[in-house]
Amino acid sequence: MLLHVLHETAYDYAPVVRTAQHMTHLKPLRTPRQQVLAHALRISPEPAQQGEALDVFGNTRSFFSLQHAHEGLRVVADSLVSTSAAGDPGGSLPWQEVAERMRYHRDARYDAAAAFVFASPYVPRDGAFARYAQPSFAEGRPLLEAARELMHRVHADFEYEPAATDVNTPALEALALRRGVCQDLAHVMLGGLRSLGLPARYVSGYLLTEPPPGQPRLVGSDASHAWVSVYLPGEEGRGRWIDLDPTNDRTPGEDYVTLAIGRDYSDVSPMRGVIHGGAHHTLKVAVTVSPAEPMTNDG
The missing domain is CATH 2.60.40.2250 (Immunoglobulin-like)
Known part of the structure; x- marks a missing residue:
């Protein structure tokens, strides 16, 4: 497109x-x-x-x-x-195996994605995030399947309300409010993933203002948008990043434009x-x- x-x-x-x-x-x-x-x-x-x-x-x-x-x-x-459009991401490793790979081990192979496990200015690693995310992460569940369920839950649990927050609202406050804008929903989802030891990054960008005929108008059109990218390591070699948009409860496609990536809004x-x-x-x-x-x- x-x-x-x-x-x-x-x-x-x-x-x-x-x-x-x-x-x-x-x-x-x-x-x-x-x-x-x-x-x-x-x-x-x-x-x-x-x-x-x-x-x-x-x-x-x-x-x-x-x-x-x-x-x-x-x-x-x-x-x-x-x-x-994004291709079929295929399967993914169990989430606990991914979290274990991201932990520091002596003589372990370095994976640059591990940098996105740590806390960032807007998204601390906190037990409140882990407790919110945990119901989606049953033992042995594939990471992508669990992350998608977390996306669905954030979309269902949070009310999109621009007046509820501003650009400086901490993610923990947005979690407690259960409302906010795309930035807040992305930060909450990042907090949940990272608090379980999983790499996830913040993506800023845009949505197509007028959707194709028959398609719904997405929240975040006519403004900057934000979503989440979760890292799926491969069995061997480099892994891949998969984008997930909790505001619109979907996988970003060719109607999304990526502007920048970082740890959270403060980077981009x-x-x-x-x-x-x-x-x-x-x-x-x-x-x-x-x-x-x-x-x-x-x-």
């Missing part, structure tokens, strides 16, 4: 901002199922400096600075992305910065993901 993503961020400041430094995660990630065909980041007013680099997770981070007074800031990320927030001045501000964010016309070669 060929998708056009337009992500617009607009700030209005009062009083003016004198100088500012910003960092964004707004360039979609290149993956085996996703190719970035074009990307542009348009910033107004024009930044004094601008650049980009890869972070430790392989995401593209863009940096820019504004060295003169400004009353507002507008950032538009314009991307053209080709996506494909779309935009953050430090400003001097601008004691008060208003923020508007608009996201549109639409089917694009196939590119042609007229030459």
Whole structure:
């Protein structure tokens, strides 16, 4: 599927901002199922400096600075992305065997996915998460089967309510509230998996704004979205990551665009910065993901 993503961020400041430094995660990630065909980041007013680099997770981070007074800031990320559906993930090892593999053992083979077992700023490892997740993880149950049931339960148990939380709400608080937005549901599911010793990562991205005819409109359209990726080790060699979306209770397909991956929201927030001045501000964010016309070669 060929998708056009337009992500617009607009700030209005009062009083003016004198100088500012910003960092964004707004360039979609290149993956085996996703190719970035074009990307542009348009910033107004024009930044004094601008650049980009890869972070430790392989995401593209863009940096820019504004060295003169400004009353507002507008950032538009314009991307053209080709996506494909996920293949059949096949079977998976029993979850307890996976958890045991991720534990440190002397002379054990290193698996980079083990880094996603540990606590992160928004998602501590806590007994409350383990108690919530445990009913889905019977002894000997295949990991993927158990993780899918946990996804179903989070979807059923939590009410999608934007006013209940904000971007700084801890995952334990969202667990107690049983409500929140996609970020909160992803954090809760991450907490459950990691508290059982299972690697899981946070995925930020987008959904197709208008679904195909006959398909339901998904929660999270017209905004940034978030879901979970769980690691399935192979019998031998490298394992694979499988995406699961507790907000919409489904496996992400070609109508999803992956923006960035990390331990939790703190690693991949779309935009953050430090400003001097601008004691008060208003923020508007608009996201549109639409089917694009196939590119042609007229030459």
